[in-house]
Amino acid sequence: xxxxxxxxxxxxxxxxxxxxxxxxxxxxxxxxxxxxxxxxxxxxxxxxxxxxxxxxxxxxxxxxxxxxxxxxxxxxxxxxxxxxxxxxxxxxxxxxxxxxxxxxxxxxxxxxxxxxxxxxxxxxxxxxxxxxxxxxxxxxxxxxxxxxxxxxxxxxxxxxxxxxxxxxxxx
Amino acid sequence: xxxxxxxxxxxxxxxxxxxxxxxxxxxxxxxxxxxxxxxxxxxxxxxxxxxxxxxxxxxxxxxxxxxxxxxxxxxxxxxxxxxxxxxxxxxxxxxxxxxxxxxxxxxxxxxxxxxxxxxxxxxxxxxxxxxxxxxxxxxxxxxxxxxxxxxxxxxxxxxxxxxxxxxxxxxxxxxxxxxxxxxxxxxxxxxxxxxxxxxxxxxxxxxxxxxxxxxxxxxxxxxxx
Numbered sequence: 210x211x212x213x214x215x216x217x218x219x220x221x222x223x224x225x226x227x228x229x230x231x232x233x234x235x236x237x238x239x240x241x242x243x244x245x246x247x248x249x250x251x252x253x254x255x256x257x258x259x260x261x262x263x264x265x266x267x268x269x270x271x272x273x274x275x276x277x278x279x280x281x282x283x284x285x286x287x288x289x290x291x292x293x294x295x296x297x298x299x300x301x302x303x304x305x306x307x308x309x310x311x312x313x314x315x316x317x318x319x320x321x322x323x324x325x326x327x328x329x330x331x332x333x334x335x336x337x338x339x340x341x342x343x344x345x346x347x348x349x350x351x352x353x354x355x356x357x358x359x360x361x362x363x364x365x366x367x368x369x370x371x372x373x374x375x376x377x378x379x380x
Numbered sequence: 381x382x383x384x385x386x387x388x389x390x391x392x393x394x395x396x397x398x399x400x401x402x403x404x405x406x407x408x409x410x411x412x413x414x415x416x417x418x419x420x421x422x423x424x425x426x427x428x429x430x431x432x433x434x435x436x437x438x439x440x441x442x443x444x445x446x447x448x449x450x451x452x453x454x455x456x457x458x459x460x461x462x463x464x465x466x467x468x469x470x471x472x473x474x475x476x477x478x479x480x481x482x483x484x485x486x487x488x489x490x491x492x493x494x495x496x497x498x499x500x501x502x503x504x505x506x507x508x509x510x511x512x513x514x515x516x517x518x519x520x521x522x523x524x525x526x527x528x529x530x531x532x533x534x535x536x537x538x539x540x541x542x543x544x545x546x547x548x549x550x551x552x553x554x555x556x557x558x559x560x561x562x563x564x565x566x567x568x569x570x571x572x573x574x575x576x577x578x579x580x581x582x583x584x585x586x587x588x589x590x591x592x593x594x595x596x597x598x599x600x601x602x603x604x605x
Contacts, residue, residue, distance in 0.1 A: 230395050237402055244410045251417045258424055262431065269435065269596075276442065279599035280539050280563035281547060302537070305548040315597075322595055 260372070266326045267348045267374045273322065274334070274346060277315045278380055284308025285336055285344075285380050288316060292333035292347065292366060296320050323348075331368065336380065347375040426574045427592075430530075434568050434594045437512045437528040440490075441477070441566050442598040444503050445470070447486050448479035449602035466500065470561055470600055473552045475534045476506035477564065490514035491525050507534035512568075530570055532591045533584045537565040539597075567595040 278285060287309035290296055299306060299314040306314060316334065323330050330350040337343045347364065349371040367373035449469025456462045464482065471478045480502050487494045490503035493516050504515040511526040512534060537549045541560045555561060567583035572592040583595040 230399070233395075233399050234402070237399070237406060241406055244406070248410070248413050248417065251414070251421075255417060255421055255424065258421075258428070262424070262428060265431075265435075269438075272442075273596040276446075276563065276597045276599040279601060280597060283545055301547065302549040305542050305544065305546040307544065307546055311547045318595075325593065 263327060263350055263372070264374065267350075270319070270323050270326065270332075270348065271346055271376050271378075274319055274344075275378060277319060278336075278344065281308055281311045281315060282380070284312040285342075286338045287312035288334050288336045288344070290316055290320075290332055290334040292349065292368070293331050331371070333366070338380075342380050343377055344380050345375065345377045347373060349373045423574055426572070430570045430572050430575065430592050433528055433530050433570050434592065437531065437534075437568055438566060438594060438596055440512070440527060441505065441564075442596070444479050444481075444490060444505070445477070445564055445598035445600050448481055448503075448600065450482065450485050451602060452482040452484050465602075468558050469602060470564075471558055472536055472538060472555075472561075472564065474536060476504070477536060479503040479505075489517045490527070491516045491523075493517065507531065532569040532571055533567075534569075535567040535584045537567075539563040539565070561600055563600050564598045565595060566598055567593065569593045 274288075278288060284307075296313060296316040298317040299310050301311055301314040320332065323332060327348075327350045330348060332349075333345075333347040335345040337345075347366065349368050351370060352372040364373035364375050449466050451463035451465045454462055454464045466480050466482070469480045480500050481489075483495055483498055483501050486501065489495070489501045490505065491514055495501055495517060498517060501517040503517075505527075506513055506515075508524070509526075510529065510531055512528040512531060513524050513526050515522050515524045537551060538555050538561045539547050540550050540555055540557065541547055541562050547562070549565060569584050569591045575592060583593050
């Protein structure tokens with residue numbers, strides 16, 4: 210970069226040219242790149258925090274489902290939910306419910322709680338009562354930039370543009 | 381002779397203005413982006429804090445409900461082992477919950493105080509002054525302590541097992557047999573300033589103010605069959 214010469218005097222001819230426009234634009238581009246880098250880091254931190262919050266919520270929703278199944282151990286087999294389906298609500302407060310109806314009401318209530326915490330989330334619940342008894346839960350929640358986050362393609366049946374988390378436990 | 385001034389070539393006015401305009405655009409874009417990130421970050425931070433309060437309250441209640449009434453092991457008159465059960469380990473109202481534990485299994489009460497002379501301890505959870513509070517077991521000079529602050533409301537329903545077999549969610553005044561309660565539905569709400577909350581989100585019907593509302597179930601595992 211050409212700088213102003215400090216040795217100019219009357220005897221010695223010199224020319225002071227300052228910065229050229231090209232140099233000024235190059236400096237502006239460097240500043241741009243720095244700002245973009247800084248901005249993308251901030252965005253990444255924000256996304257990571259959102260992701261952490263979502264994962265915390267998924268674990269709690271799984272815990273909640275476990276508790277619900279403990280209350281209604283007779284109706285375990287009825288805890289089934291297909292991914293993308295919304296369970297229909299059953300009123301078990303104004304009248305008593307059979308274990309299978311209770312399971313439906315439970316799933317509907319649990320699904321509502323899930324929507325409050327993670328809007329747009331989908332869930333799949335598979336309960337196997339034959340040996341070995343097992344409950345499988347898959348949770349999928351919308352995420353526009355799935356590529357920027359740890360890979361969730363290992364989770365089978367994960368819908369596109371969604372992040373997925375799955376777990377299983379013996380009832 | 382007058383000395384000649386050196387020829388100086390700087391930016392032209394048009395170049396300077398163009399540079400200034402470009403710089404302004406870059407800085408404006410940067411400030412807008414940072415402001416957006418900052419505001420989103422602040423909103424997320426508030427959400428994290430509110431959820432943390434709700435989570436702490438929910439986990440605490442769940443843990444204590446789950447442990448309540450766990451039978452202790454004892455030896456009967458003939459030298460055989462038997463389970464010591466508690467006849468009523470759970471009692472509640474619409475916004476308070478009393479849970480009883482054997483001291484030998486759960487030595488500390490909800491405030492963390494241990495008793496060396498009581499065979500059972502009691503957690504008395506309730507909602508008071510925008511907080512989840514708990515009264516300790518001390519028979520005299522019992523103290524109530526705030527466990528989770530910044531809450532708007534607490535509402536409880538009880539799952540009572542009925543012959544059939546069937547189950548029903550009941551409010552405390554409609555529970556006919558506390559030993560047949562198998563679980564508690566906990567509904568908590570906290571103030572959520574700066575967070576968008578759906579208007580129909582509250583699980584506490586009496587609360588009109590918008591807030592972050594969570595509901596979940598705590599299984600009372602040691603109910604008397």
